Amino acid sequence: MEVNESEKRHLEGHTTAVEERITKIEERLTTIEDVLERVVAKKGTEIEESLHEKLSLLVPKVETLLASHQGETPNSSQLQDQCYPAQSSPKTIITFSTALIPSSSLNRQLSPAQTPPVVSTVLTSSSLTQQLSAAKTSPATVAVLTPSSSLNKQLSYAHTSPAIAAVLTPSSPLNQHLPLSQTSFVSVSALTHTSPSNKQPTTGDAMLTNCCEGKLPLVPEGPPALSIEGGPASSSPSIDSPKSLLEAAEKGDVAALRRFLAAGGRVNARNERGNTALHLAASNGRTELVDVLIANGAGVDRLGHQSRTPLHCAAANGHSATVARLVVAGAAVEARDAQGATAVALAARGGHAAALQSLLEQGASVDTKDVDGRTPLSHAVRGNFSAVVALLAEKGADVNATAEGEDTPLIDASKHGNLEIVACLLEKGANVNAAGRVGETPLLSATKQGNAELVACLLERGANVNTTDVNGETPLLVAVKNQKNDFVQLLLTKGASPTKKNNVDKSPLFVASKDSHVDILEILLEAVQESDRDEIGRSLRVAANAEVVWIFTDAACDVVLGEAGREALLASAADGRQEALRALLQLGVNANATDASRLTALHIAASKGHTSCVRTLVEAGAQVNVRKQYIVSYCDKFTDTNYYTPLHLAAMNGKRECVVARLDAGAQVNVKSRFGSTPLHLAARGGKRECVVALLEAGAQVSVTDKHHQTPLHVAAWNGNKECVVALLDAGAQINVKDRHGQTSLHLAARGGKRECVVALLEAGAQVSVTDKDDETPLHEAAWKGNNECVVALLEAGAQVNVKSRFGSTPLHLAANEGKRECVVALLEGGADATIRTNNGYSALDLARNFNQQDCRIEIERRMA
Structure with missing residues (x-):
């Protein structure tokens, strides 16, 4: 449409008048926006609504002015082609619309390609229609600009904070320098009454579409944008935010x-x-929320x-009412989770009988196995849930179902000592003699568990x-072994064998004899048959004391006085069991009996260093045949593969006492x-x-060295034996002597980590x-081994903290x-240079x-900062 000079002047005059009126409106808006800012801070809902009402009255006036000034408006079909609200952010609170003048040079400059989300744009016949993409434009601003507004000289949208909407005139300087490429948080503006946007508002999830205003503090890096509810816009979810919805479900807030x-x-x-x-609602048993969600289309079988x-969540947490509601809504009762568990298995595992009942009433399977091959009954037994086990068994669960390589439900119940579950399983046909993963039967499990009633129950049901x-x-x-006398008596009455051996050749009789279980031994001997006499003799050989020997004598005197007695005498001498030895001698066992190597009990006792047994045998008439020194000499020559003499072993x-006896008899104190x-x-x-003191008193060399050039002080320090360290030092041990690695006793003590020795x-x-062959000090040793107390002690004693090794x-x-x-x-605290x-x-x-020692790295970096 062509415009003549007269009309143009008339239009410019009219424009000036409009701009003056807009300036006054801007002043009013500024006042209102100050109030609104306080509202946002205080979250005053009622005042906020009042302000919105005032704005709603103000907007039509602006629209009227714009309509009279604009000349022509876009048509509805054009708007539909140009408006892109499809990607509006779900968190938008206030939407955006902009009325642009056809002659605005902004049409040539506006590039919103990087603008954050949410915009609805009202366009006129401008070239902007080919440029504007609202896909990434974002919420929240109102402003009214006039050509004379100082804002035109200040406005940079690069870091625009909230609350701007622009009403632009052809003469506005903003048209020449407004870049929107990085504009953030832009929202509602004044719309003309003819604008199609009034008929086609933004299709985002906006709460308010026609009125808002705010303040424009144009600070390049100002505070974060505020939503209408206050607080940072990015952390304040809208009413349809998924986060808000999930929080309401978890908290049980039905209204929200x-x-x-x-x-x-x-x-x-x-x-x-x-x-x-x-x-979330199902997990917490919030049935009312479950109803609301299902009514609104929530997927009952979503994973x-x-x-x-x-349904899994409700069952696992025992919410029976919620379980029932989900089942009625069509939830799949046989669905499996990542471990292959059904809702029934989860309810059983948690011991939730009521929830389980709800599932079973709907026909859920009782024997579905998970990925480990375990049934719901297996889980219930492992959890020791009697009521759940009874319910599953009543519904026909397989009481003998067992995962590969695992124990049966009956064995698990026996391990728990749960008589109620054991009786229930046996009643439903559980195999009483079925063996588990290590061959253990329910009876063995119950015996180990120590439940006499359970043992009796299993025996009555036919346990082997x-x-x-x-x-x-x-x-x-x-x-x-467990010294259960009542169990022993019960098992013997049911036919248990007292001489049946295990894989290491030990029978009940043998163990009772060796461990001196006198009461049990008497019970066992009463059950021994004539055919078991060999086992009696074998058990006698390990008799620990006189009382045990006398018990055997009462039960089988001829056995004791025969070959078994001789072997028992030799065994007692070898093991140093003086009481058993004396009892056997008193019963008449030959003190000079020999073994296959023609060694007497006296030789054996002496070689083992059992001084008390030596004296008992001599007192009982054991024939030495040679002088006492011969026995000592023999003992000194009797060595093991390490060439340890009896004195070595005694020490x-x-x-x-043995050390003293050897020394009194002339044993070499410094033998190696x-x-x-x-x-x-x-x-x-x-x-x-x-022993250290006794040897030192007998003339032992205090600083003698071994093949490693280590003295007794070295080995005492390394092993942290402070009392021996002190005794050796008191005897004059050389403190700074070095071993073959050049290390002193202090090196070894620091490495060993015993502060008291250091x-x-x-x-x-x-x-x-002092340094060793690698130029390492005791502090190096302590630090290397992480012996912090030794590190501190050495530093306190003046150790050089930055000393270097040869590496x-x-x-x-x-x-x-x-x-x-x-x-x-x-x-580091001691002055180490990092x-x-x-x-x-x-x-x-x-x-x-390099070695990913993060704690150390952090400490070093902190000290170096």
């Missing part, structure tokens, strides 16, 4: 849930674990976390009394083993202080920073490399990073 659904909220939205609102349906597991253990042998085992160890080395290593050595004058490593390098955080901290590098160029921080 209804509002969200009424506003178009997605009923099947999922949380980060993949669960829907129905999963959530671990491929579970809402002499059944064995893979180790050959019988119920009677188990009862003897190593802490047998002071194949590794060069003396009895003093062995006593010091084992922490046998009394302190004792330091107090006695040990060199704190360039400091103690800090070793601690960081091994991930010893406490040592790293102690060393910048020192090894010969290979690594710092302590490098080693901590």
Whole structure:
């Protein structure tokens, strides 16, 4: 349409008048927006509604002015081709519409390609129709601009904060410099009464579409945009937000849930674990919410976390009413989760009888196995849920169903000692003698569990009394080991054999004799048959004391005085069982009986270092045939593969009396083993202080070395035996002598980690920073092994913290490399330099990073910051 000069001047005059009126409107809007900002902060709903009402009255006036100024309006079909609300954000609270003037140069500049989501645009016949894509435009702003507005000189949309909508005039400077490419949070503007947008509002999920205003603090990096409810727009979910919907379901807020659904909220939205609102409601037994969700189209069989349906969730948590409601709504009762478990299995596993009942009433299977081959009954028995087991058994569950390589339900129940479940399973046909994964039967399990009633119940049901597991253990042998006298009596009356051996050749009689279970032994001997006399003799040979021997004598005197007695005498001498030895001698067993090697009991007792047995045998008339020194000499020559003499063995085992006896008889105190160890080395290593003192008093060399050039002080320090360390130091042990690796006792004590040994050595004058062949100090050893208390003690004694080994490593390098955080901290606090590098160029921080020692890395970085 062509415009002549007269009409143009008239139009410009009219435009000026319109702009003046708009300026006044802008001032009014500024006042209202200040109030609205306070409303947002206070969340004052009532005041907010009042302001919206005022704005709604103001908007038509602006529309009228725009209509008179604009000249022509877009048609409805054109708007439909140009408006892109399809991707509107579900979190939008306020939508966006813009009335643009046909002559606006903005048509050539506006590029919203990067604009965040949610826009509905009212366009005139402008070239903008080919450029504008609203796919990424975002919510929330109102402003009215005039040509004279100072805003035209300040406006940069690059970091625009909330509350702008633009009414642009042809002469507005904004038309020349407005880039919308990075515009954020843009929303409602004033619409003309003829605008098609009035008929076609944004199709996003907006709550308000025709009125809003806000403030435009154009600060480049201002505060985050605020929604109409206050707070950051990005963290304030809209009424149909999936997050809000899920929260309402989880909290049981029915009213909120209804509002969200009424506003178009997605009923099947999922949380980060993949669960829907129905999963959450079902898990918490919120039946009313379940009803609401189902009524609004929630999927009853949708899979959530671990491929579970809402029915799985309800059953697993024992919500029977919710289970019933879901089943009525058509939930699949045989659906399986990721582990192959059905709702029945989950209810059984949790011990939820009521929920299980609801499922079984709908015909759910009772024997469906999961991926491990376990049935619901297996789970219920493992959980010790008597009521659930009874319900499943009553509904026909297979009581003998067993997963491959596992125990039967009856064995599991026997292990729990649950008589009620055992009786129920037996009543329904459970196999009383079925063996489990290690050959264990219910009777063996019950015996181990120690339930006498359960054992009696199983025996009455026909359990095999002499059944064995893979180790050959019988119920009677188990009862003897556990000293269950009543079990022993019960099992014997049912035919248990007292002489049946296990896989290591031990019978109940043998164990009772060896362990001196006198009461049980008497019970067993009463049940022994004539054919068991060999086992009597074998058991006698391990008799631990005189009382046991006398019991055997009362039961089978001829056995005791025969070959079995001779073997028992020799065995008692070898094991040092003085009481049993004396009893056998008193019964008349020959004190000079010999073994196959023609060694008498006296020889054997002496060689083993059993001094008391030696004296008992001599007192009983054992013939020495030669002088006492011969026996001692023989004992000194009697060695093992390590060439340990009886004195070595006595010292190593802490047998002071034997040590003294050997020494009194002339044993060599400094005799060495194949590794060069003396009895003093062995006593010091084992922490046998009394033996150490006895040997030192007998003239043992205190600083004698073994093949490793280690003294008794070395081995005592390494093993952390402070009392022996002190005793050796008191005897004059050389404290700084080095072994073949150049290490002193302090090195070994630091490595061993016993602070008290380190302190004792330091107090006695040990060199704190002495180095070995690798130039490593005791501090290196302590740091390497992570012995923080030793690290601290050495630092307190003045150890050099940054000393380097021949590889360039400091103690800090070793601690960081091994991930010893406490040592790293102690060393850093003690002045360790974290910048020192090894010969290979690594710092302590490098080693901590390379070996993924994160705790050490953090500590070092913190100290270096």
